[in-house]
Amino acid sequence: MTEQQTIDIARLPVMGEAAQQSYPTATLYVVATPIGNVTDMTLRALHLLALADVVACEDTRKTGALLQRFGLSKSTIAAHQHNEREVADKIVERLRAGQRVALVSDAGTPGVSDPGARIVDAVRTAGLNVVPLPGPSAAITALSASGLVNDRFHFVGFLPAKAKGRETALAPLTRETSTLVFYEAPHRIVDCVEALVAAFEPTRQVVFARELSKMFEEIHRCTLGEALAWVKADAHREKGEFVVLVEGAVEASDAEDIEAERVLQILLTECSVKQAANLAAQITGRKKNALYERALQIRGE
Ligand code: SAM
Numbered sequence: 007m008t009e010q011q012t013i014d015i016a017r018l019p020v021m022g023e024a025a026q027q028s029y030p031t032a033t034l035y036v037v038a039t040p041i042g043n044v045t046d047m048t049l050r051a052l053h054l055l056a057l058a059d060v061v062a063c064e065d066t067r068k069t070g071a072l073l074q075r076f077g078l079s080k081s082t083i084a085a086h087q088h089n090e091r092e093v094a095d096k097i098v099e100r101l102r103a104g105q106r107v108a109l110v111s112d113a114g115t116p117g118v119s120d121p122g123a124r125i126v127d128a129v130r131t132a133g134l135n136v137v138p139l140p141g142p143s144a145a146i147t148a149l150s151a152s153g154l155v156n157d158r159f160h161f162v163g164f165l166p167a168k169a170k171g172r173e174t175a176l177a178p179l180t181r182e183t184s185t186l187v188f189y190e191a192p193h194r195i196v197d198c199v200e201a202l203v204a205a206f207e208p209t210r211q212v213v214f215a216r217e218l219s220k221m222f223e224e225i226h227r228c229t230l231g232e233a234l235a236w237v238k239a240d241a242h243r244e245k246g247e248f249v250v251l252v253e254g255a256v257e258a259s260d261a262e263d264i265e266a267e268r269v270l271q272i273l274l275t276e277c278s279v280k281q282a283a284n285l286a287a288q289i290t291g292r293k294k295n296a297l298y299e300r301a302l303q304i305r306g307e
Contacts, residue, residue, distance in 0.1 A: 015049075024053035029137075032101050034129045035108045036122060038115040038141025042219035044075055048141045052076055058108035062097060064121060068112055085109065087121045094128035101134045115143040119163040119189050145187050148215035148249035151225050156254055158184035165190070165198055172197070176205035183254040190248045199233050202252060206230055211253040217246040266290045270301055279305055 015021070027050070029035075035054050040046040055061065055078055062085040063069035073080055085093045097107050109116050109125060116122030129136055145161055160182050165172045179186060190198045202212070208231030216224040224243075228236055230252065237243050255261070269289050273282035283298035290297075 018049075021049055021053075024050045029054060029057055029106060030135060031104045031106055033106055033135040033137055034097065034101060034126065035106065036116050036126060036136065036138045037108050037110050038139060038143065039072065039110050039113060040219065041114045041142045041144050041147065042217065042223075044072070046142050046219055047076065048139065051139050051141055052078075054106075054139055055080065055108055057106055059105040060100065061108045061110060062093065062125070063110045064112045069110055085121060085125060090121050090124040091128075094125045097125055098128055098132045098134065101129060101132070113142075113144075115141065118143055118145065118161075142219070144189065144215070144218055144247070144249050147218050148213065148225075148251055149185070149187065151215065152185070152213040152251050153227065154185050154211060154213060154251060154253055156183075156185045158254075159187050159251075160184040160254075161187045163187075163189050165194075165201060167194070169197070169201070172201040173204070176201060180205060181255050183257055185254050186252040188250040188252070190250055192245050192247060195237055195244055195248050195250075196234070198248075198250065199237050202250070203230055203234060206252060206255075213251040214243075215249040215251070216243065218249070220246075222246065262290065262292070266292045266297065267300070270297060271304065274301060274304055279307065 035058065037051050037054060038048075039051065055073065055076070058080060061069060061073070061080045061082045063082055064084070064086045066082040066084050069082055070080075083093060083096065085097070097109075100107055109122055111117075111120035111122060114120065117126060126136055145159075149159060160179070162175070162179070165175055165188060188198065188202075208229060210230045211227060212230045212233050214224070214226045214233075214236070216222075216226075222242070224246070226236060256264070266286060270282055270286045273285050277285065279298065279301040283294055283301050286292070286297045286301075287294035
């Protein structure tokens with residue numbers, strides 16, 4: 007077994023590399039922060055936060071406490087969903103005065119189901135500089151551990167709070183072939199899963215990524231048909247923060263192939279190859295010749 011090593015982060019020579027990059031003044035820095043485990047803060051984020059003139063954040067107390075854990079004490083300004091437009095103007099003024107402004111949210115990447123996009127838009131529209139500092143995001147963290155093999159994902163974020171709204175939001179996604187990514191608040195997880203079960207086939211894989219990077223982290227994969235029972239099996243599950251991933255729809259052509267095959271198989275139990283191919287073509291709209299060839303294969307002729 008390899009010997010375990012310990013690291014003294016403050017003395018890491020690489021920490022100096024964070025300082026080597028230039029951090030221009032008159033710039034808005036969009037800084038990702040941990041989604042649970044505080045030590046997921048990046049070295050570059052720490053370096054920038056130490057340099058920043060002011061930190062714009064959703065909750066000044068929360069961010070103040072986070073900064074304190076790293077020995078930083080910074081002036082903060084509240085930038086939340088209710089004042090984003092007004093605070094954007096103030097940030098633009100500060101940037102014009104040559105300040106470095108860091109923008110953070112309560113957790114994860116600003117602007118992803120979090121305030122930030124309007125501020126970034128105002129800063130860009132004013133012709134000022136925006137620099138992102140990459141780091142944690144619940145969606146990407148969940149995808150990385152899901153094992154759902156698909157190069158494409160469709161980020162949905164939070165579903166509407168009302169049942170009708172959820173139904174309407176999910177309806178256009180039923181044929182989406184990318185992996186679907188949902189965020190959900192703990193008290194709505196059951197409603198969310200019920201809506202997913204109603205909208206998609208029970209055979210689809212679903213991944214629950216709960217309390218990522220926290221003490222009770224849980225990543226569970228099952229079929230959508232099994233999902234509700236899993237969520238309800240433990241009362242604690244209705245308390246954690248969730249990312250829910252749903253396997254995308256089977257490509258339309260594959261789905262049609264599967265359906266044509268199913269129809270053909272049933273018909274062949276009662277009809278001749280020719281009749282089965284004729285009827286299957288009428289039922290599925292597929293080419294009769296291809297169905298005839300396939301029927302011959304199934305019959306072993
Ligand atoms: N901007 C953040 C990001 O980049 O991940 C997301 C903020 S959004 C307001 C909060 C939602 O993200 C939660 O309701 C949950 O769906 C998801 N989330 C945040 N932290 C999480 C965690 N540790 N484990 C699982 N999901 C999490």
